[in-house]
Amino acid sequence: xxxxxxxxxxxxxxxxxxxxxxxxxxxxxxxxxxxxxxxxxxxxxxxxxxxxxxxxxxxxxxxxxxxxxxxxxxxxxxxxxxxxxxxxxxxxxxxxxxxxxxxxxxxxxxxxxxxxxxxxxxxxxxxxxxxxxxxxxxxxxxxxxxxxxxxxxxxxxxxxxxxxxxxxxxxxxxxxxxxxxxxxxxxxxxxxxxxxxxxxxxxxxxxxxxxxxxxxxxxxxxxxxxxxxxxxxxxxxxxxxxxxxxxxxxxxxxxxxxxxxxxxxxxxxxxxxxxxxxxxxxxxxxxxxxxxxxxxxxxxxxxxxxxxxxxxxxxxxxxxxxxxxxxxxxxxxxxxxxxxxxxxxxxxxxxxxxxxxxxxxxxxxxxxxxxxxxxxxxxxxxxxxxxxxxxxxxxxxxxxxxxxxxxxxxxxxxxxxxxxxx
Numbered sequence: 001x002x003x004x005x006x007x008x009x010x011x012x013x014x015x016x017x018x019x020x021x022x023x024x025x026x027x028x029x030x031x032x033x034x035x036x037x038x039x040x041x042x043x044x045x046x047x048x049x050x051x052x053x054x055x056x057x058x059x060x061x062x063x064x065x066x067x068x069x070x071x072x073x074x075x076x077x078x079x080x081x082x083x084x085x086x087x088x089x090x091x092x093x094x095x096x097x098x099x100x101x102x103x104x105x106x107x108x109x110x111x112x113x114x115x116x117x118x119x120x121x122x123x124x125x126x127x128x129x130x131x132x133x134x135x136x137x138x139x140x141x142x143x144x145x146x147x148x149x150x151x152x153x154x155x156x157x158x159x160x161x162x163x164x165x166x167x168x169x170x171x172x173x174x175x176x177x178x179x180x181x182x183x184x185x186x187x188x189x190x191x192x193x194x195x196x197x198x199x200x201x202x203x204x205x206x207x208x209x210x211x212x213x214x215x216x217x218x219x220x221x222x223x224x225x226x227x228x229x230x231x232x233x234x235x236x237x238x239x240x241x242x243x244x245x246x247x248x249x250x251x252x253x254x255x256x257x258x259x260x261x262x263x264x265x266x267x268x269x270x271x272x273x274x275x276x277x278x279x280x281x282x283x284x285x286x287x288x289x290x291x292x293x294x295x296x297x298x299x300x301x302x303x304x305x306x307x308x309x310x311x312x313x314x315x316x317x318x319x320x321x322x323x324x325x326x327x328x329x330x331x332x333x334x335x336x337x338x339x340x341x342x343x344x345x346x347x348x349x350x351x352x353x354x355x356x357x358x359x360x361x362x363x364x365x366x367x368x369x370x371x372x373x374x375x376x377x378x379x380x381x382x383x384x385x386x387x388x389x390x391x392x393x394x395x396x397x398x399x400x401x402x403x404x405x406x407x408x409x410x411x412x413x414x415x416x417x418x419x420x421x422x
Contacts (some may be wrong), residue, residue: 002101002105003108004101004108006097006101007083007085007097007100010100010104013104013108014084017117017120019117019118019119027150029116029118029122030122030125030126030152030155032116033107033116033118034126036110036114037106037110037129040129040133040134041133041155044074044129044132044140044156045138045158045272046074046132046139046140046142046156046159047062047139047141047158047161047162047265047269048144048154048158048160048161048188049142049143049144049161049164050144050151050161050162050163050164050185051144051164051165051166051185051198051199052165052185052309053164053165053254053307053309053310053313054198054258055143055164056077056143056289056292057255057258057287057289058162058164058258058259059075059141059143060075060287060289061261061284061287062141062265063075063091063141063287064283064284065266065275065279066139066273066275067091068275068278068283068286069274069275069279069283071138071275072090072091072135072136072138072139073090073137073141074088074089074090074128074131074140074141075089075090075143076088076125076140076141076142076153078121078124078143078145079407079411080411081290081291081410081411082414082415084100085097087128088124088127088128088131090131090135095127095131099131100127103127103130104123107123107126107127125153126152128140128142138273139159139269139272142158144188147185147187148163148188149183149184149185149187151187151188157190157193158188158193159193159268159269159272160195160265160269161189161190161194161195161196162196162262162265163185163188163195163197163198163199163208164197164199164258164261165198165254165309166178166182166185166199167181167307167308178201178204179203179206182204183211185208186207186208186211189212190215190217191215191216191217192215192217192218194217194219194220195212195217195218195219196261196264196265196268197219197220197221197261198257198258199221200223205221218268220239220268222260225264226239226260226263226264227239227260228257228259230256235247235256235259237263239264239267242267242277244263244281245281246259247281247285248284248285249287249288250287250292250293251293251317251321252293252313252314252317252320253320254313254316255292259284262284263284266280291303291304291410291411293314293317296414296417296418297420299395299397300392300401300417301400301401301402302403302410302413302414303404304404304405304406304407304410305342305404305405306333306337306405306407307337308341308342308345310342311341311342311345311346312345315349318349322400324398325398325400326398326399326400327346327349327351328350328351328352328353328354328395328399328400328401328402329353329404330353330354330356330384330387330388330391330401330404331343331355331369331404332357332358332364332384332405332406332409333364333369333405333406333409334360334363334406334408335362335365339372343369343372344374346373346404347373347374347375347378350375350377351377351399353373353375353378354380354391355378355380355381356380356383357382357384358406358409358412360408363408366380366381367380384413385416388403388413388416392420
């Protein structure tokens, strides 16, 4: 029987799933669901990507390089910006509505029959594995939701693993120190499977290297095994077995490192996948990731810098790329994050900063965010659309507007700004 007939109905159902009480055995629920559909995770060659920030961009660089090399590539990412189908795609094309709806109906039947209580992310993960197996992708790129060790994507052995960065996010689940967080992320490192890391902090690197040694997994770390640097006209990647000059649309030193992680991973995939330098240059030049330092209109940027590390990357990119401009921030966020450090970083470079809020239960109030700021030119409003519209009208050639914070905010603000008159 078909319970749902639209993607919206499916989405509403999935978002109210909270996961049941009987969750003592990690990953048991997702494994039971996968078993009901003939264990698709065992039929898909894949790369596993974890990290506090940079996962989505790294997936995107990999996807575009593989597509350029005529590889049929699945990608599973989160969160979505505008529609839930974005999370599951093949060669950049989202899963179609009919398949999405069919999968949710079939999964619901299994959940009721076996009395399973998965959460939203577990169900979407199972759908991604199913889709990639049924569509027989050459390779899938599976992005971790939270952490790694207990993440619902951590149910199979990949061809290679990537850990992009480690910072303070989801500390209630992953731990309060970089060492604790790193050990959760290191949970994706598998025996004899190569792992690429662009993690920068020494204490976190030590954990990853130790785990890799224990698992006898070849470890390739940024700075030691491969490097990347900006030259005048191009970016230069260097490792023992590859030298590559390339250009990026995505700006910032952190994006150069994400691209480097993707290149190093391609080399780990040989002989499974073989790309020429030309394929890699084409893919890297084409890669764009919506909502990540994206210039949505002239002098107006959006960036989903939803934690301290993301804000640091945003500030670094702004001051490097546009050092002489005046920065006007509009910021909204969820209440389950620690915003003080992000706001302090913006305060330090902002001309003005406006705090706003989203009509969502988990959203931080504009007043609460405003109270965390020490900026002289700060303000708050509950009308984020009016805040954006009026600030755009006031921009001079010396000004930049940066709309940032939660990816939920970006997902609302992006289509709104796209339809504004130029």
